[in-house]
Amino acid sequence: MKRILLAALATAILPLAAQAGDLSYSYLQGGYDYTNSDSGHNSHGWGGTGSVALGQNFQVFGGGSRVSHDHLDAISNVWNLGGGFHTAISDRTDFVADVDYRQATLEGRSGDARAYSGELGVRSALAPHFEGWAMAGYANSHNDNLGHNNSEKLFGKLGGQYKFDKNWGLVGVATVSHNGESYFVGPRFSF
Numbered sequence: 001m002k003r004i005l006l007a008a009l010a011t012a013i014l015p016l017a018a019q020a021g022d023l024s025y026s027y028l029q030g031g032y033d034y035t036n037s038d039s040g041h042n043s044h045g046w047g048g049t050g051s052v053a054l055g056q057n058f059q060v061f062g063g064g065s066r067v068s069h070d071h072l073d074a075i076s077n078v079w080n081l082g083g084g085f086h087t088a089i090s091d092r093t094d095f096v097a098d099v100d101y102r103q104a105t106l107e108g109r110s111g112d113a114r115a116y117s118g119e120l121g122v123r124s125a126l127a128p129h130f131e132g133w134a135m136a137g138y139a140n141s142h143n144d145n146l147g148h149n150n151s152e153k154l155f156g157k158l159g160g161q162y163k164f165d166k167n168w169g170l171v172g173v174a175t176v177s178h179n180g181e182s183y184f185v186g187p188r189f190s191f
Contacts, residue, residue: 023094023125024190025053025086029171031186033065038180043069047078059084061100069106076113078104086123093124096135115141119157132160139177153177161188 030048035041047065054060062081069076082100089095097120104113119137126132135157142151159173173184 023123023131025051025059027051027188027190029186029188031171031184033067033182033184035182036180041069041071041180043067043076045075049080057085057087059086061098067104072106074106074108076104076106078102089122092126093122096121096123096133098135113141113143115139119155121157129163130160131163132158134158153179163190167191 028048028050030046032044033047034044045065045067047063047067049061049063051059051061060081060083062079064077064079067076067078068074080100080102082098084096084098086094086096097118099116099118102115102117106112117137117139119135121133121135123133124131137155137157138152139155140152155175155177157173157175159171161169161171163169167190169188169190171184171186171188175182
């Protein structure tokens with residue numbers, strides 16, 4: 001069901017791609033993140049990320065968050081760092097490729113969780129005040145905190161931003177994989 005929903009939303013976004021607005025790869029955003037795992041391992045927290053455009057086709061990004069894990073009654077500190085490439089495939093649509101490294105440390109426990117991921121997709125200015133993106137990715141992770149071995153997963157991501165003006169917007173992102181989904185919502189300042 002999750003895959004069908006992602007495919008339907010991506011199919012709905014792509015034909016609208018040539019209808020409006022500019023895309024910025026330099027921004028700061030913060031917000032609330034919630035993860036609902038099929039195994040019942042839910043987490044939620046607050047965090048922030050930023051991205052800076054380097055030239056016309058590259059960007060670097062990173063961020064951090066503080067996440068509470070309901071099933072562990074514990075808190076982890078998470079950070080990530082990555083980079084990406086983007087190029088226009090139409091007047092209002094870019095092809096985007098990103099890679100990143102993520103690490104989480106669980107407070108009061110030794111070890112950490114590490115993940116490498118890559119994703120490909122499109123980002124489109126859909127209307128003067130709205131943009132959307134659809135991505136597909138792969139992640140490889142290892143979790144010392146929970147004793148998990150290496151874990152690999154494919155995921156899909158759909159996101160959108162409603163732009164109040166040139167700089168301020170509200171972002172929402174849904175990420176779905178075979179073992180659960182996560183959601184992010186918060187304000188973005190583009191520059």
